[in-house]
Amino acid sequence: MKKTLTxxxxxxxxxxxxGVPAWSTMRVxxxxxxxxxxxxxxxxTQALPLVRVSDDDDDDDRDDRDDDDDDDDRGGARNPAPAxxxxxxxxxxxxxxxxxxxxxx
Amino acid sequence: MKSLLATLALTTALTLPGLAxxxxxxLTTALTxxxxxxxxxxxxxxxxxxxxxGSLWMAGGKSKYYKHLSDWYRATGGDTAxxxxxxxxxVGAGRMLEITxxxxxxxxxxxxxxxxxxxxxxxxxxxxxxxxxxxxxxxGTPVRGxxxxxSFAYDM
Numbered sequence: 384m385k386k387t388l389t390x391x392x393x394x395x396x397x398x399x400x401x402g403v404p405a406w407s408t409m410r411v412x413x414x415x416x417x418x419x420x421x422x423x424x425x426x427x428t429q430a431l432p433l434v435r436v437s438d439d440d441d442d443d444d445r446d447d448r449d450d451d452d453d454d455d456d457r458g459g460a461r462n463p464a465p466a467x468x469x470x471x472x473x474x475x476x477x478x479x480x481x482x483x484x485x486x487x488x
Numbered sequence: 489m490k491s492l493l494a495t496l497a498l499t500t501a502l503t504l505p506g507l508a509x510x511x512x513x514x515l516t517t518a519l520t521x522x523x524x525x526x527x528x529x530x531x532x533x534x535x536x537x538x539x540x541x542g543s544l545w546m547a548g549g550k551s552k553y554y555k556h557l558s559d560w561y562r563a564t565g566g567d568t569a570x571x572x573x574x575x576x577x578x579v580g581a582g583r584m585l586e587i588t589x590x591x592x593x594x595x596x597x598x599x600x601x602x603x604x605x606x607x608x609x610x611x612x613x614x615x616x617x618x619x620x621x622x623x624x625x626x627x628g629t630p631v632r633g634x635x636x637x638x639s640f641a642y643d644m
Contacts, residue, residue: 478510
């Protein structure tokens, strides 16, 4: 009888030791850090960066190419019209609509 | 005869101001041997108050890189319409870009400044690489840039 009672007291104490801090920190949001575990729960409520996990094997670094090397501009802003294809913009800087002459040495 | 002379005088009077309002100006930009890919260059003008007045040339045709020309991008919001018809290829290291434009006379001796923003892939961006006041006396005087431009000059 005594042994059973001791076991019951021990298990209750163990449950209380683990459960009470957890329960109280979940209830106290943005509190003063009453328990060490509070910090963990508070951090958990903030948005964490989403980490995408894929089953693809990325170890071969194929995906490390810089996007800037991509030659197609699908979905991006439209490229300007090259010189000679349309008149220069009417921004008041150009005297006439004469096409620019360009030379690269 | 009299009426013919009067007509000729009138047409001359009307034509001359138009011709005098613009002149061909050559912008020469020589790049240093910085050892990288072709440089994107934005040549643009600000007025006496420092406000963006317009673009003169864009070296580099892919608009997705224009954000690296940060001063020009901030002034224009990256609007490609600003450089429609005045866009060419990027300029390689050690190369010289020569552009001849028909520019309004009103740009000179009126407080306007020509700026060049420069950017090279995987290298540091260089906004305001060159800033040179547009004056008739300053024509032909080379100016050195901060990072990628070895010299810049405008001739008229």
